[in-house]
Amino acid sequence: MAITTQQLIQWKQQGRSIVALTAWDYAIAQLLDTAGVDLILVGDSMAVVLGYETTLPITLDEMIYHAKSVRRGVKRALVVVDLPFLTYQESLQQAMHSAGRVLKETGAQAVKLEGGYPAIAETIARLVEAGIPVMGHVGLTPQSVHQLGLRQQGKTQEASERILLEAIALEQAGVFSLVLEHIPADLAMQITQKLSIPTIGIGAGTHCDGQVLVTSDVLGLAEKHPPFAKVYTNLRETITKAVQDYAVEVRDRKFP
Numbered sequence: 154m155a156i157t158t159q160q161l162i163q164w165k166q167q168g169r170s171i172v173a174l175t176a177w178d179y180a181i182a183q184l185l186d187t188a189g190v191d192l193i194l195v196g197d198s199m200a201v202v203l204g205y206e207t208t209l210p211i212t213l214d215e216m217i218y219h220a221k222s223v224r225r226g227v228k229r230a231l232v233v234v235d236l237p238f239l240t241y242q243e244s245l246q247q248a249m250h251s252a253g254r255v256l257k258e259t260g261a262q263a264v265k266l267e268g269g270y271p272a273i274a275e276t277i278a279r280l281v282e283a284g285i286p287v288m289g290h291v292g293l294t295p296q297s298v299h300q301l302g303l304r305q306q307g308k309t310q311e312a313s314e315r316i317l318l319e320a321i322a323l324e325q326a327g328v329f330s331l332v333l334e335h336i337p338a339d340l341a342m343q344i345t346q347k348l349s350i351p352t353i354g355i356g357a358g359t360h361c362d363g364q365v366l367v368t369s370d371v372l373g374l375a376e377k378h379p380p381f382a383k384v385y386t387n388l389r390e391t392i393t394k395a396v397q398d399y400a401v402e403v404r405d406r407k408f409p
């Protein structure tokens with residue numbers, strides 16, 4: 154059975170933790186889905202595997218191309234696609250057009266937008282009104298890297314109050330779930346208790362309703378990873394070894 158946005162909200166009520174990871178193509182998505190991941194995010198963090206320095210250069214066409222590939226690999230998980238930088242901030246029309254293209258062209262069930270109130274919350278309210286499920290994302294928002302850097306957010310009393318207010322505004326705007334990235338664990342706990350929609354944490358402690366990580370970090374495919382990522386295996390080493398073994402055998406005429 155395919156997972157729905159309503160189901161994730163029910164899981165919060167039941168205290169069942171939501172497992173989320175990112176994917177960028179069919180092969181990875183199919184593996185994650187079969188392994189039982191609940192929510193697969195086609196995140197603009199795929200910038201890493203596409204060789205970009207930040208998430209900023211990714212285009213809507215690139216996101217759609219990859220999301221179509223991911224969608225073909227998924228039977229059970231809820232598929233959420235990031236709207237990339239400056240494909241939703243310009244105007245409501247732009248956001249509606251971008252989100253509409255994602256849902257219509259990829260078959261994904263939802264989009265994710267970065268940022269809080271008032272402008273983004275207003276945009277999200279209108280998308281939700283139009284029937285588009287939206288996931289929010291506050292705290293560290295990597296599309297604002299040139300303003301925020303990649304530092305932890307919400308460290309001062311004032312900053313932490315602002316993030317809490319943004320989270321509340323986004324819930325009121327109708328998001329079905331909210332990513333909390335790189336904020337103090339006690340702030341994430343406070344937000345999680347306050348909201349009735351599930352929070353999905355990344356570098357936000359253990360008290361969120363679910364966790365997300367960037368799959369290229371988890372698999373050890375990325376050259377570097379943020380301090381809060383956990384690297385569960387080292388695919389860079391595994392792949393390098395396999396390719397070197399192959400090269401040796403070809404050069405020695407041992408293979409085929």
Ligand code: KIV
Pocket residue numbers: 175194195196197198199235290332334355365366367
């Ligand atoms: O792009 C991404 O991978 C994300 C997650 C870190 C939430 O937005």
Ligand code: NA
Pocket residue numbers: 196197198208235
């Ligand atoms: Na993202």
